[in-house]
Amino acid sequence: MTTGSAPAPQNTRTTAEPGARPAGNRRAGGHPKRKGNSETVAGYAFLAPWLVGLFALTLGPMLFSLYLAFTDYNLFTAPEWSGLANFERMAGDTVFWGSVQITLIYVLVGTPIKLAAALGVAMLLNYKSKGSGFFRSAFYAPSLIGASVSIAIVWRAMFSAEGPVDSGLSFLGINLGGWVGVPALIMPMMILLAVWQFGAPMVIFLAGLKQVPAELYEAASVDGAKAWRKFISVTLPMLSPVIFFNLLLEMIGAFQIFASAYIIGSGSGGPAGATNFYTVYLYTRAFTNNQMGYASAMAWVLLIAVGILAFILFRTSKSWVHYGGDTK
Amino acid sequence: MSTIESTPTAPPPVQPIHKRRQPPRRTAANVAWIVGIVLLTVVVLYPLVWMISASFKPSSEFGSNQGLLPENPTFDNFIKVMEGVAGIPTWRFFWNSTILGIGAVIGTVISSSMAAYAFARLNFKGRPLFFAMMIGTLLLPFHVLIIPQYMIFRNLGMVDTFAPLLVGKFLATEAFFVFLIVQFIRNLPKELDEAARIDGCGHWRIFWSITVPLIKPALITSSIFAFIWSWNDFLGPLLYLNSPENYPLPLALRVFNDQSSASDYGATVAISVLALLPVMLFFVIFQRFLVAGVATQGLKG
Amino acid sequence: MFNKFSRRAGSGVAVTVAAVLMLTACGGNGGDAGGTPDPNEEVTLNFTWWGNEDRASRYEEAIALFEDENPNIDVNGTFMDFPAYWEKRQTEAAGGGLPDVMQFDYSYLRQYGENGVLLDLTEYEGNGLTTDGIDETLMATGRLEDQTLAVPTGYNAWSLFENPAVLEETGATGYEGGTSWEDYDAYMTSVTEASGGEVYGGTDYTGRIQNLELQMRQEGRELFTDEGELNFTQEELAEFWSSAQGLRDNVTIPARQLEEVAPKSGFGSNLTASEMTWSNFMGGYLGDTGAEDLTILAPPTSDPSVKDLYQKPSMLHAVSAGTEHPEAAVAFVEFLINSPEVGAIFGASLGVPASETALEGASLEGPDLGVKEYLDSVADRIGDPPAAPVVGYGALENTFLTLGTSIGLGAITPEEAAQQFFDEVAVTLGS
The missing domain is CATH 3.40.190.10 (Periplasmic binding protein-like II)
Known part of the structure; x- marks a missing residue:
């Protein structure tokens, strides 16, 4: 494999030079022990804002919600400890399992399609620089629309009986007579909506492609590698940290799909429960039925389930994600 | 795929022969590229074009006319939307959104890149634990955090100010950005840092003079997302802002679509279209900076 | 046994966090009802409603009028669409900070009323709050177990x-x-x-x-x-x-x-x-x-x-139990419910006005009049509300x-x- 071998040190020095002053303190390069100490100090200094945010804004509410998961909290009266009651109820809640099922389908089918679309388009855009600004903007535009009722209106119109999707399909001889009122077609609609808004991972892929040093391609060309070979041996390894990021984050995001489902299903999970995704159901429990205890229990079950998946991903990432900064 | 032969980035001057001759396969690839990308653009943009066209439909046409073109085109939707709400001019909502967006960009980029540098480059005690916690904060559905976070900001007396919407941004609470930048920093060759360290640079200097310029694509990406997400955020402003003159666009937009009184779908779509223009502009401007980073340029030799 | 154990183990830190958060949430119960209103005291009232931009401009007009009549009272109006409105109220009910005066929906009345977050207006009836002009069966929709918790603005059927x-x-x-x-x-x-x-x-x-x-x-x-x-x-x-x-x-x-x-x-x-x-x-x-x-x-x-x-109350007005200015809040509700000027501003857009004085001021016409005539025409079929x-x-x-x-x-x-x-x-x- 011709993975990203470290660039020649001489070159790197030229880039480093503007920032580097010959004079100044020489401590940093000293003994390894002292270096470790200074890194701890520097580490916490750089991390300070994040740490303040974690302890002041994030951790307290998270722990509070963990506590609520074991209570019957209903927003109006003080929470009372209820042990595992919420979790036991969840196990027997058919609506809950229905929401788990459709959410899993959405994640497993939607995420790979969206990522493939984002990567494919990013490669296309990276191929040429002429006019790419325009196309980049065009492809990103759908992701700019906020989650307002406008998107529900547009999306219903696209898949209605007279809409372009159905007209296009009937041109191919498939006639579904509109997707919107067919519960079985809601899932493909939701997935297509997610794929349509592929702008975020696309931009991240683009940024990643910009980081791939051009020499690697040149070297590969000199070796006589064809486009596909270059993609496999240069692009994919160099892009792997970004692919990993997009995969993880899109997966987490898909598990937590809320706004678009809530709007398209008019907040009720309809029609026929087809938009009752995990967090939509959680929200209904929390704010419509005022069962914040139950909702918190649901939230922590999701955290643990997705946490395990994320952990596995991190583990496997060691074998396929190559960081340019890691010494070989 | 097989037709794409040349290098994805601009052809380097090292191979001038390649560039001059323009073999026929290369022209064919160009044509395929243009046709493909234009087709894709049409498909992706059609819903947006429909939406823009719908903003010229009178409200009564929604539901009955699902076609692209309005039957009775009208400017009334835009006129109504620009009149403002309850004496508050519409530009005010745009202004509020802009302030929040700029604040979010500044806060997010500074705090997240600092945290990311620590996670990616510095070896300190507790790093694995904190990193796991950062990923953990991504995993909990935010609905169960609404009430305790509201309590915190209420007790700090920050309700009905922009502070609750911006403080978190300056404290890197959105792990998405920290993790994104971590991934980019880890992909940078470490030799750069080490060379600088030998030259006597401290961590701050390495971060500022070496890392930041090299992760420009990641920072630009973060800026774009931070702005757009802030621009479209509904829940935060809903919970923390009370005075209508502080409302950003997503809140103001709702007022044209209250199902319990009377929804004006035409006006709703019209203000959505208007709300799209500034973010579009922001993206168009910022994506221009999304070019090859210093590392790759500097290495071309 | 397991339950007891997990209870202790699980609660530790979280309970402390919870206690801090809950304690702070319950602060700020200011208003002692029955005090005499002070016309010179500068008072700020927070008032909230759901509805579209048309309703927003009508309320702005009404608020301006009220502030003219009561120069010491400043009313901050805020508005949202219906679902978001209630999401915000639920958060405030849990976390503190409900506005002083709220446009209220019938379907949420019991929940908020039974949990004591609404001010009992009984003692203000006839003493700052005029309810004579409202049909008794309609007025009863704002009551729960002898407490008057909300006053209907108007009605529909x-x-x-x-x-x-x-x-x-x-x-x-x-x-x-x-x-x-x-x-x-x-x-x-x-x-x-x-x-x-x-x-x-x-x-x-x-x-x-x-x-x-x-x-x-x-x-x-x-x-x-x-x-x-x-x-x-x-x-x-x-x-x-x-x-x-x-x-x-x-x-x-x-x-x-x-x-x-x-x-x-x-x-x-x-x-x-x-x-x-x-x-x-x-x-x-x-x-x-x-x-x-x-x-x-x-x-x-x-x-x-x-x-x-x-007759269903199309919406009601309620006062938060935590308000620091109950008299001023009641005065504002009185104004919104009974004032003929407010009747004229809103017409039948909050339902056909419940109060006689507001209805007179409203001088309904067009579609509003049609609704009123419909409600009159089915008078024989109108019974007690559930x-x-x-x-x-x-x-x-x-x-x-x-x-x-x-x-x-x-x-x-x-x-x-x-x-x-x-x-x-x-x-x-x-x-």
Whole structure:
């Protein structure tokens, strides 16, 4: 494999030079022990804002919600400890399992399609620089629309009986007579909506492609590698940290799909429960039925389930994600 | 795929022969590229074009006319939307959104890149634990955090100010950005840092003079997302802002679509279209900076 | 044993965090009621409502007027759409900071009232708050167990809308109003047939819980028992949904088409000639359809002598129990409810004004007058309102609607839907 071998040190020095002053303190390069100490100090200094945010804004509410998961909290009266009651109820809640099922389908089918679309388009855009600004903007535009009722209106119109999707399909001889009122077609609609808004991972892929040093391609060309070979041996390894990021984050995001489902299903999970995704159901429990205890229990079950998946991903990432900064 | 032969980035001057001759396969690839990308653009943009066209439909046409073109085109939707709400001019909502967006960009980029540098480059005690916690904060559905976070900001007396919407941004609470930048920093060759360290640079200097310029694509990406997400955020402003003159666009937009009184779908779509223009502009401007980073340029030799 | 152990182990840190958060949430109960209002004290009131931009400008006008009359009181108005409005209120109810005065919805009254977050206005009645001009049965909708917790702004009643323009297109004859259910079914069939499938006679009325309530009241029953439990069986519900199968198959607008035009209704999209809903939908439906006028008629009944309809408060005004300025808040509610100027500003847009003085000031005209005339015309059918909706009624109403849609789409049978509804009720009412 011709993975990203470290660039020649001489070159790197030229880039480093503007920032580097010959004079100044020489401590940093000293003994390894002292270096470790200074890194701890520097580490916490750089991390300070994040740490303040974690302890002041994030951790307290998270722990509070963990506590609520074991209570019957209903927003109006003080929470009372209820042990595992919420979790036991969840196990027997058919609506809950229905929401788990459709959410899993959405994640497993939607995420790979969206990522493939984002990567494919990013490669296309990276191929040429002429006019790419325009196309980049065009492809990103759908992701700019906020989650307002406008998107529900547009999306219903696209898949209605007279809409372009159905007209296009009937041109191919498939006639579904509109997707919107067919519960079985809601899932493909939701997935297509997610794929349509592929702008975020696309931009991240683009940024990643910009980081791939051009020499690697040149070297590969000199070796006589064809486009596909270059993609496999240069692009994919160099892009792997970004692919990993997009995969993880899109997966987490898909598990937590809320706004678009809530709007398209008019907040009720309809029609026929087809938009009752995990967090939509959680929200209904929390704010419509005022069962914040139950909702918190649901939230922590999701955290643990997705946490395990994320952990596995991190583990496997060691074998396929190559960081340019890691010494070989 | 097989037709794409040349290098994805601009052809380097090292191979001038390649560039001059323009073999026929290369022209064919160009044509395929243009046709493909234009087709894709049409498909992706059609819903947006429909939406823009719908903003010229009178409200009564929604539901009955699902076609692209309005039957009775009208400017009334835009006129109504620009009149403002309850004496508050519409530009005010745009202004509020802009302030929040700029604040979010500044806060997010500074705090997240600092945290990311620590996670990616510095070896300190507790790093694995904190990193796991950062990923953990991504995993909990935010609905169960609404009430305790509201309590915190209420007790700090920050309700009905922009502070609750911006403080978190300056404290890197959105792990998405920290993790994104971590991934980019880890992909940078470490030799750069080490060379600088030998030259006597401290961590701050390495971060500022070496890392930041090299992760420009990641920072630009973060800026774009931070702005757009802030621009479209509904829940935060809903919970923390009370005075209508502080409302950003997503809140103001709702007022044209209250199902319990009377929804004006035409006006709703019209203000959505208007709300799209500034973010579009922001993206168009910022994506221009999304070019090859210093590392790759500097290495071309 | 395990329970005890996990209780101790699990609570540790979290309880501390919780305690800190809960304690701070409950602070700030200022106002001691009954004190004398001080005209010189500078007071700021927070007031909130849901509604569209039209309502917002009307309230701004009313607030300006109130501030002119009470120079020491400053009113901060804030507004949102209905679902977001309640999300924010739920957060404030839990975390503190409910506004002083709130536009309130009937379906949330019991929840907030029973939990003591609303100020009891009883002692202000006749002492700062005039309620003489409001019909007693209507006034009673704002009371819970001898406490006056909210005052109705206006009222509406269940009704049947007809779109003359759509009807004319089909050439069918209009609905007479107030006849038998069979008669109404026949009318819908005639419209659908006359149009040749272009438009429909109406919408499947079994999709809405209010029509079940209407049929039950026509038999002398209420939806809920006095104890707040469902007053009908699962079989009866399945039977109710099944009863309209023939209509769904051939007459009423297909659920699939309704999904396509959502968030608009079939009637609002000019696809049906009639629909049953609350009388205050007049304004919204005029906007949705773009029609010049709409007819409002009495809903069908199985027994014209029964008092099956009732006056529902379209919305109410309530004061937060935590307000620091109860007198000023009550004065503002008094102004909103009774002032003829406010009546003139709002017309019937908050329902036909409940208070006589506000109604006089309103001098209704056009569609508003039509609604008022409708309400007068069905006076014989108006009976006592049911007890204030059970906690979670809004959620049940929504579940009912969703299940009705699912039946219409053929996704589930009426029997399955009834089963699901009862499961849901067990969760909602049982908590």
